[in-house]
Amino acid sequence: MPDERPKPDPKSIEELLKLLSMGGELNEVQKKEMKDYKFWKTQPVPKLDEKILNEGPIEIKKPEDVPDTPLPLLKDFEWSTIDIEEKAQLEEVYDLLYEHYVEDQDATFRFKYSHEFFNWALKPPGWRKDWHAGVRIKQTGKLVGFITATPVTLKLTKSQTIIPSVEINFLCIHKKLRSKRLAPVLIKEITRRVNKCDIWQALYTAGVVLPSPVTTCRYTHRPINWAKLNDVEFSHLPSDQTRASMVARYSLPNATKTPGLRPMEARDMDQVYDLLTRFQERFELVQTFEKKELFHCLLGSESTNSKVIKSFVVESPETGKITDFFSYYLLPFTVLNNSQHKELGIAYLFYYASESAFGDDLPAYKQRLALLMNDALVTAKKFNVDVFNCLTSQDNSYFIEKCKFGSGDGLLNYYLFNYKTWPIYGGFDPQTKEVTEDKASGVGVVLL
């Protein structure tokens, strides 16, 4: 039987997912050969299509082998360590990313970063100021390039290998300075700064194909406020539907359904930590947390009530034990040139876990996940979220279809720097590109 249910309009999904994946496309063919990656072919990363024979680091060095001073820049530029605790410098980062990080073709939407978002994303426990590296124009002091590293401990669960690493994010170059080979300089400099701290591996994601992804996930999204998404031309009305039928399709109840669901509090930390630690063993590549790191991840950088990260737990009404939790972060878009709406609320699924994963009853686990994620949608609606996004990472393939997430055209590639691993499944069939409801991914780590 053909699927008669209305599907989100492909044009709108394409636009959304291009925004989110920063250029990764579903049918992207590998246009470049290894020899054409002038920079990446010099770096300790697996070659394209390299057959992996062993897992492990690619090159081994010591901090004393690494230069003490930054790489030279062209004479008009200078290095600048950005102190994001200084309001004026945080504003500069905000301005650079607002104008130059990522936008859609028609420049209709922009990421609306907030100070709280940066404080959460860039200042986890163990963060270092000198891992927020900028490039300025010498004469004017204008910030034109930026890259960040944050500490993270990765684990390959099959071999139980722990890899002290960093996550690399927010690589951005002013539009007028593009294609001038500044990105490789920023990457080499952040590598130097991280290596000086005796850390030799990094995790990063990109829409573009580089040598060589350890896995690839697909974006999916779930409209919550379909009418508004349609108003801002984010979602288009399929020709065989009415506005009312689309609104009805995506309507949600006002109240959550899981008994015992409530916002997470600091006192839940020990139980959530224990649950997530066990749950993470389901996946092949995960982030392992110290308790204070998980606290920052799930409860935020502010002392109370984060506006950026939302976490909920299920406290069993019978036993008082925490049986499940989920979290998502909020990063809205500013809507430009629209008289009706100024902002689009966007949520991204973050970490979650459920005791029901540990039994033998897979259908029951899938059902539990669908219940939890529907409740995540209901709670997100209260924070003015218009669209809820998730990747095909974690066990998300198990609920994507059931919870009316539409598969998108965007792909996100995951990379490990200076480490070879066996390929990891990304939650969708690489041939058909369909989300595989019966086979979930091996990716347990979530990047921002």
Ligand code: MYA
């Ligand atoms: S992903 C987000 C990236 N940012 C954006 O998409 C924002 C908008 N775009 C820009 O600002 C620029 O277009 C960027 C490139 C800065 C992306 N990751 O200077 P160029 C290679 C890695 O002439 P530009 C994120 O933040 C490209 O293949 N490499 O190019 C994670 C070519 O190399 P090759 C990339 O367009 C970042 C070279 O750069 C990316 O002016 C992880 C061209 O340089 C990309 N996203 O600037 C970084 N895009 O010749 C790696 C292009 O070989 C971290 N390129 O093809 C590695 C680990 C480091 C730490 C290690 C510690 C141990």
